[in-house]
Amino acid sequence: MHPDDDGRAYAGEGLATARFPPVEPPVLPGAPPPLPSPSRAAAKPPERRNFLSAHWHGDLSLPVSYWINLVLVTLLARGLLTGLGTLDWQRHPLTWAIAATATAVLICLGIAVWQYVGVWRAAGRSGSGWGVVARIMVVIGCVGSCVGMRTNARVLADMLHASSEQQSWNDFHVRVAADGRAIDASGTMGVGFTDQIEQAFASHAGIHLLRIASRGGSVTEGVELHDFLHAHPDIAVEADGICASACTLAFIGAAQRLATPQAWFGFHQMRSLLATTRSVDYVSEQQDRFKRELHELGATPDFVRLAFARQGNDVYVPDRAELFDNHIITAIDADGRHWQADGWRSEQFLQALRHDPHGRTLAAAFDRIALVQPAIYQQWLQRDLAVPVRPHPAAVARYNDNFWHALDAARARQLEVASTQDVRRYAVSEQQTLEMLRRQLSPSACGRYASGIAITLGSHGGAFRDAVGSGYVALFSGQGTVQLSTPAWRASLGSALRQHQAERWTAHGELADEAHWTAACSRQLATLDQLLAAPGANGDLALRAYLRVR
Template sequence: MTAASDALPPTHPSDPNAPADPQQVRMPSRNFFARHWRGDYSLVRSYWLHTALMQFGVMALSAGVTHALAHNAPARAASSALLVIYVLGVVLWVWAVVGTWRSAEREQARNRQAGMTSLWPFVAKLMIALGAIGTSSRVINDVPRLEAHLRTALGEQAASPFTVVPQRDGRAVLFTGGMNDGAADALEAALRRAPNATAVVLRSEGGWLREGALVADVIRRHHLRTYVERACASACTIAFLASEDRAAAPNARIGFHRPRAVGASHDQTPGATDSELWRAYTAAGLPDAFIRRVQDTPFDHMWFPTAQELLDNHIVTRVSPGGEYATMATQLTTRDALAAELRSVALYAALERKYPAHFSRLLDTVWQALQRNAGDAEVMALLHTQSAKLYRALIPTAPDVLLFANAQLTIEEAQALQRLSPEACVAYLDGTADAGAAAARLPRALITREQTLFSDLVQAADPEHVPVVTRAQALPALQLAVAALPLQEQRVLTLPTLRHTTPPAERCQALIAFAHSILALPEAERALALRGMYARASAPDM
């Protein structure tokens, strides 16, 4: 048996490359990774096979694995896998270029010993150096994206925490919060607790695209209706569109924008994530023009189509008057919780400060409705009806500026209801029992203006010291306003026999014309007429 040292070629004592001690001669390794790392392979093999081809394969594999995980695993798992793949890729790249560089060094040494000149080792080292600069730059640029993936891997979610609970009347399930990991499972569990539920009420700012698609699968599987009372945006829209019956309250906001991957820049170009969303929108029957508009909306913006655009583009399938489900009864489970909710609105906070007895009665009335699982529409109508009693009592004693602002707002509200339903317009202007339900259908902007005006009225009105104008005092001014109207509208307004026989559309128009006519009077007569219109109202106990 021949010794290993005897198998080595002899070296001349003067050879500078000769080892000082024959025992230090490196033994060839059978380990592929170790041999490449030492530069034992040929430069051609090291550069083209181990570096170029292997790096291309790793990139293709990582892209495929990342894509598969993004569509088939929770965000936390997908980000964890991406980080592992990225780190392994960097380690492999370092291993590949270091081994190739050493192989080039060896080939240069052999060429010098043989007295040969070859540019190939120099070119290979130059390409490695340039590649190292490019790779380092990419790694530095990837730091923000990697940090985002690290936060996701550690448990950070795309949106606010969600809650999924059956509503108290059992007719629907309330989904509140982000489309985060586990949302679909939570919806499935809530449906098991509410076997009679036929709808899901969505209140979500969005979240993970994959989770939104999973929630949509649950909705389709259970044949649920989808309903939006307040807002549903981004990934929530996928869940909303999963139903055949889709409705939104008049003041609901449904928002769309282009998605982006974790850590991607704001100017991300469309990719696989986007394609999944577009397929979902196309499957829901959305027009191409609408989808293109969404594609043109950057991730850091949100497009909220109008109610008519939502209807025209088949986002919603039916018009809802609002308040279809018992959401308030589900969320406000104690009288204190209801009081806190009311106090969060400036109007009711002002009411409590100045008229605590009225606020307490309002609270009692609404709480009784919530205890019997009343729907939101009934609750909002009660709020408006009870508040309107105080409103009508205060308005005759308000400063002229608030009096005129109230008249103008009333006209705009009546015109908004006229477009929805002439019956609602008449009920609102006549102050009938259905006035509260009609007011609940007003656009959000008008409701906000009304609450602001009411809050100002609570502060400025002085029913204890300002005398109320009687109907008799206001009659001449009211007659002037009526006289300016066409004869038919005068008859509709003044003849009691026509009050209940005139078609709602005609009576609504006459009442709006009368309000316009009052505002056209000189300022003194205008104030007198408006105050007189509320002369029969009496203030509740305050």
């Protein structure tokens, strides 16, 4: 018997069938409830972050991260750096500026990293096309920041160089002069230069002279010292040595502006120590102010143009005449005597002699020439004024030639009008000069000099100037004059000239040798002895004529 699929069984064909009830499958038990997930069981509530942290992790929306934290904060950071650039750091040690700028740059660098990371993460979470755009802008911003950091590094390097230069300006000294007449200020005009000068005058109210020697320095210090002198017209300023760059700006602030004979002035364009906008604009404003004040003092447009045409360490150095003509100086202070422009025109050529212990009598002789032979004196002055001042060695040589030619011309003219006493004193001085040359150089040098031939003095130049100076002072004393008889004077000159030629030349008309010059020295000394001993008017004429043709 086989059960059929529907539960019916067949015993065989023709057999009766029996029906069984259907069998129901047993009911299986239900699935067990799911076990709790370990991850869900350990899950905690989302962490609440502050605004800065939320931006860093990209939790903020893309618009907030980009427009607020990137764009707006960048503008604020740039405003901070721009504000630092507007400060006038030159009034203070630049180490302050370096510290402030370096701190600001580091802060801005940290802010930039925070900005770009936050925007990048927020853009990734946004899932929108704007996220791609934001990430592109982040890449561009990173490149720009790298370029900006390079620029900032260069700015800091420039500031370090400027700080090093500024620190080298601290070599100045401000003190009361040894004679108690002035406040001496020397060295570069660094930070505090003007403050120390103001304090010195406040502590010594009886002093009214600032003696300055400076190559320049801080424009700010020059401006402040200029304003101090301008506010105290009772304080005179005197340049003693170099006064260049910012020193010239301070110098013109005084009402009375003096210069010693050795002082010189150097003008050029003002330069900002820093390349910041504020510093550059400040220096430009002060230079324009300087130009206006020079024009107000009476300087010519050409002088102002030349004064600011040079740059860097190149300076324009005007001579004394230009300084007077353009009202840069009001007088020259030479050993306590103040020379105005007219007097200094000639005095400048005698200052070297006045400062030479062996040349003072020659300078005094020229002072006498100005009185007794004014025409010759003016001719000498005009020749010296016409000499180009550069090159300096060539100018000095020309000045020396002009000096001795003028002295000889004045001597020749004065021998015709000087009193007998003055002529004799001059003759005695000539004797002493010949004796000095014979003893200290050689008899041959003595003979050459007596015959009007140039000799090399070497180390004996001082003794020579001492010897001849006193004779010229005596000859140009102006203590009485005489009027010689023209025929007698001409006859005496002719006789003296023939004698002089006989002493100087050989019989063949050639220059004599060393032995001849040695003998000539002795003969001329003997001749002077004879002429000084000769009595009467004829002796006086012969002495004058002999001295005249030598």
